[in-house]
Amino acid sequence: MSRLLRSVRGKYIRVGCALVLVLALFVANRLNNPAQANAEPSVARKFKFARQPLPDVEGPERRYLRKNLNPSVARIPAFMSAIGSGVAMNDLDNDGLANDICYVDARTDQVMVLPAPGTAQRYPLFALSQEGFFDRERMAPLACIPNDFNEDGVKDLLVLYAGRGPVIYYRRPGGTLGPAAFVGRPLVVGSEPVWVTITAGLADFDGDGHVDIMLGNYFHEGSDIFNKNSKSVVELPYSQARAFNGGSRKVFRWTSATKGDEPSATFTEIKDALPANMPNGWTLAIGPYDLDGDLLPEVYLATDFGPDHLLHNVSTPGHIHFALAEGRRSFTTPPSKVLGKDSYKSMGVDFGDLNGDGLPDIYVSNVTTAFGDYECQYAFINSGDREALSRGVAPFTDESEKLGLARTGWAWEARLADFNNDGVPEALQALGFIKAGKENLRNRWPELQELAMANDLISHLVRYSWPNLGPGDTISADTRNPFFTKVGQRFVNIAADIGFGEDYVSRGIATADVDGDGDLDMVVSNMWGPSTYYRNDCPSCAPYVGLHLLQQIDQKQGQPTAISDGHPRWDVPSLAAVGASVQLRRGDGHVLIGQVDGGSGHTGKRSQDLLFGLGDSVGDNDALIRWRDRRGQPRSKRVKLAPGWHTIVLGSEEGSES
Numbered sequence: 001m002s003r004l005l006r007s008v009r010g011k012y013i014r015v016g017c018a019l020v021l022v023l024a025l026f027v028a029n030r031l032n033n034p035a036q037a038n039a040e041p042s043v044a045r046k047f048k049f050a051r052q053p054l055p056d057v058e059g060p061e062r063r064y065l066r067k068n069l070n071p072s073v074a075r076i077p078a079f080m081s082a083i084g085s086g087v088a089m090n091d092l093d094n095d096g097l098a099n100d101i102c103y104v105d106a107r108t109d110q111v112m113v114l115p116a117p118g119t120a121q122r123y124p125l126f127a128l129s130q131e132g133f134f135d136r137e138r139m140a141p142l143a144c145i146p147n148d149f150n151e152d153g154v155k156d157l158l159v160l161y162a163g164r165g166p167v168i169y170y171r172r173p174g175g176t177l178g179p180a181a182f183v184g185r186p187l188v189v190g191s192e193p194v195w196v197t198i199t200a201g202l203a204d205f206d207g208d209g210h211v212d213i214m215l216g217n218y219f220h221e222g223s224d225i226f227n228k229n230s231k232s233v234v235e236l237p238y239s240q241a242r243a244f245n246g247g248s249r250k251v252f253r254w255t256s257a258t259k260g261d262e263p264s265a266t267f268t269e270i271k272d273a274l275p276a277n278m279p280n281g282w283t284l285a286i287g288p289y290d291l292d293g294d295l296l297p298e299v300y301l302a303t304d305f306g307p308d309h310l311l312h313n314v315s316t317p318g319h320i321h322f323a324l325a326e327g328r329r330s331f332t333t334p335p336s337k338v339l340g341k342d343s344y345k346s347m348g349v350d351f352g353d354l355n356g357d358g359l360p361d362i363y364v365s366n367v368t369t370a371f372g373d374y375e376c377q378y379a380f381i382n383s384g385d386r387e388a389l390s391r392g393v394a395p396f397t398d399e400s401e402k403l404g405l406a407r408t409g410w411a412w413e414a415r416l417a418d419f420n421n422d423g424v425p426e427a428l429q430a431l432g433f434i435k436a437g438k439e440n441l442r443n444r445w446p447e448l449q450e451l452a453m454a455n456d457l458i459s460h461l462v463r464y465s466w467p468n469l470g471p472g473d474t475i476s477a478d479t480r481n482p483f484f485t486k487v488g489q490r491f492v493n494i495a496a497d498i499g500f501g502e503d504y505v506s507r508g509i510a511t512a513d514v515d516g517d518g519d520l521d522m523v524v525s526n527m528w529g530p531s532t533y534y535r536n537d538c539p540s541c542a543p544y545v546g547l548h549l550l551q552q553i554d555q556k557q558g559q560p561t562a563i564s565d566g567h568p569r570w571d572v573p574s575l576a577a578v579g580a581s582v583q584l585r586r587g588d589g590h591v592l593i594g595q596v597d598g599g600s601g602h603t604g605k606r607s608q609d610l611l612f613g614l615g616d617s618v619g620d621n622d623a624l625i626r627w628r629d630r631r632g633q634p635r636s637k638r639v640k641l642a643p644g645w646h647t648i649v650l651g652s653e654e655g656s657e658s
Contacts, residue, residue, distance in 0.1 A: 086143030217247025432505025587619025
């Protein structure tokens with residue numbers, strides 16, 4: 001009898017424990033699911049956006065799925081059609097404002113350039129002329145990134161492709177913007193590679209004063225994915241969690257440039273720049289950012305189907321090289337929470353101060369769908385140990401659960417930006433996977449979940465393990481992009497309260513102050529639908545300090561011609577001071593940080609300006625600006641800045657750092 005009682009009691013205890021565990025998981029999911037967050041109305045009233053779709057022009061017939069797939073993957077057109085929507089905001093016409101947009105329209109495979117809606121119509125909307133570089137029957141443009149690659153004082157456009165190598169469209173001097181204003185040059189000279197380059201990061205990796213390029217190829221080289229006549233076989237991931245058969249990362253160092261009517265620049269591939277022990281991967285985002293204060297950018301690689309990587313920059317001028325750094329695991333830390341040991345589907349990365357300690361943290365997007373594929377969104381908080389990187393240690397701990405950022409959905413872009421100038425960044429993501437065509441009837445999550453649990457020996461075999469993914473199929477199609485703002489010590493999602501969200505699945509997020517009014521506007525790029533412009537009509541934005549940080553191309557002394565307060569046009573050509581670092585101490589003692597971004601993240605690229613929110617602070621704002629000059633020497637200067645926009649030209653004559 002006692003044995004029977006013990007057996008029954010044991011069963012009840014086990015059942016009770018199981019119920020408690022299920023209840024705990026349910027409660028945790030409800031507490032951390034941003035869809036359940038009920039922000040106070042007063043929080044939502046701090047934000048207001050006017051939204052409108054970006055226009056397009058007449059072009060090729062619109063598609064809603066890729067029609068020209070390699071026969072080996074023709075059974076899953078919706079999956080293969082999930083890439084190809086990028087957006088960037090920058091100053092393309094040299095009017096002193098980042099009020100120009102470049103975006104890729106996957107429906108027509110066009111690369112569009114236009115003034116931001118509501119700004120002066122300085123030139124008509126147009127599509128880049130891709131003639132001679134693009135064949136729609138076997139290629140697709142995926143993203144565009146503005147930068148002055150040949151250093152002549154005007155922005156060019158780097159366009160990434162599937163089916164070929166990237167092309168730089170150089171801006172010809174003079175004239176208004178239009179198709180004839182750009183001339184294309186392949187990045188890779190010689191035999192044209194067949195790549196699927198989804199993302200790129202731009203930065204001065206070796207500290208020689210010139211901007212270099214790092215590319216992230218998704219499929220392995222030679223993957224002719226959009227060519228229905230190809231005889232090759234496209235390899236899919238050999239594992240859903242440890243796949244190392246993706247494309248390689250490529251590093252190209254700037255070496256020379258020409259100007260004039262036929263502008264160009266030369267970039268040399270540095271084949272030993274990356275760690276020899278780092279495997280290939282399915283790269284979806286590249287994030288350059290100086291994390292240890294030496295004015296050389298580290299790089300975060302967000303990787304699908306496998307672990308991410310943090311690269312410590314150990315370069316010297318003329319020689320680019322990186323070393324791996326990984327997080328350390330404690331007894332209570334699961335591997336999925338350790339930087340460099342995670343095993344899932346990272347898609348976007350951005351940097352910012354999430355906890356207000358004046359140190360850069362790392363925000364990484366992932367896949368976290370309730371009752372589906374699951375890891376977590378990451379908020380890697382900086383411990384402040386700058387020497388750790390030199391020991392191969394990534395000094396970051398994931399605190400996404402604590403901060404309320406762990407759960408969203410199928411997330412691509414991750415973006416940190418302060419939209420009401422309170423000095424605390426908001427956290428945004430672009431969500432959704434498959435939603436193509438006019439009718440969406442079949443939810444394929446159950447089948448995809450089976451694939452996620454498939455044996456690694458067969459997970460790459462389309463015929464035997466992949467579900468049909470074609471017209472009418474959806475996966476994570478109706479999720480709303482989150483808009484997190486910090487309330488107390490946690491972030492809450494107020495997207496529904498402020499009308500932030502898309503009718504299509506999203507990919508990229510780009511930000512800029514397009515009208516010079518001191519608040520950030522943005523564009524969200526979408527797959528198989530129009531992208532959306534959000535004009536910031538912040539009802540009570542706090543004061544701000546905005547910075548255009550420039551470097552003169554030569555040593556001639558130029559004088560600004562003012563066109564509006566803080567937004568001058570220079571009579572001597574200048575470059576954005578990519579990589580320059582700013583530490584702004586407000587009048588209340590709070591420290592804000594920022595770095596001039598050359599181009600980082602998934603497929604959305606922010607402007608190269610910096611904007612700092614002053615909140616309720618009054619008094620002087622003291623800024624420490626650090627940069628490498630055109631000779632690669634570290635420099636610094638301190639300036640006091642009143643609220644408003646400022647243009648500062650950083651030279652070689654002041655503040656040498658030992």
